[in-house]
Amino acid sequence: MNDETGEKSAGGVGTLFEAPPLAEQERMVEAILFAAQKPQTLREIAARMPHGSDPGAAVEQLRRRYDGRGVRLVKIGDAVAFRTAPDLGFLMSREVEETRKLSRAAIETLAIIAYHQPVTRAEIEEIRGVSVSRGTIDLLLELDWIRLGRRRQTPGRPVTFTVTPAFLDHFGLESAKDLPGIKELREAGLLDNRPMPGSLGARGDGDGDETDAGDEGDEEQDDMFD
Structure with missing residues (x-):
């Protein structure tokens, strides 16, 4: 990859001076959210992506792709994160332990x-x-x-x-x-x-x-x- 000329790498990913295709941006967002320990805002996602990327569009495209699947991309306040589909929550019951009961x-x-x-x-x-x-x-x-x-x-x-x-x-x-x-x-x-x-x-x-x-x-x- 030649950063000075802005040429694309063999994998189709743009340089820091050229935004990659939206499909590639979607993959980047997917990787960021998968590895994140907490929900991520668009600002936090954008800080990790190449200059000129459109994280909002990539997030929306990713959300549509996961719609109806076992894992969904959901909005939490001003951030987004992957979460288990609500109707499949019962499958996780064995992994959840009630450690404290609120008065x-x-x-x-x-x-x-x-x-x-x-x-x-x-x-x-x-x-x-x-x-x-x-x-x-x-x-x-x-x-x-x-x-x-x-x-x-x-x-x-x-x-x-x-x-x-x-x-x-x-x-x-x-x-x-x-x-x-x-x-x-x-x-x-x-x-x-x-x-x-x-x-x-x-x-x-x-x-x-x-x-x-x-x-x-x-x-x-x-x-x-x-």
């Missing part, structure tokens, strides 16, 4: 953040009607399902929380707009018939002292999230 408090906190983001800790507590333990927040941060957002321009400048691309990826969502409604959650058996946090009748009895097991007393110590 009801953690599930409610995660749901509030997902549906109301960006939201502060005080707002989460207002919606739930009870205090949020430090352990609950720490667990969700450790799972990389939530992250710190921008501080509110209000007294004390409290931090906000939002869900992460890892959360969207885990639950097979392209964006938070794809979150299911209350009716869908109940029909899927993922939500019981008790009122959702923040709805009429969902408040506690006024004691406001609900915590996760093993986290008693953490509320007063958690200055980071006040």
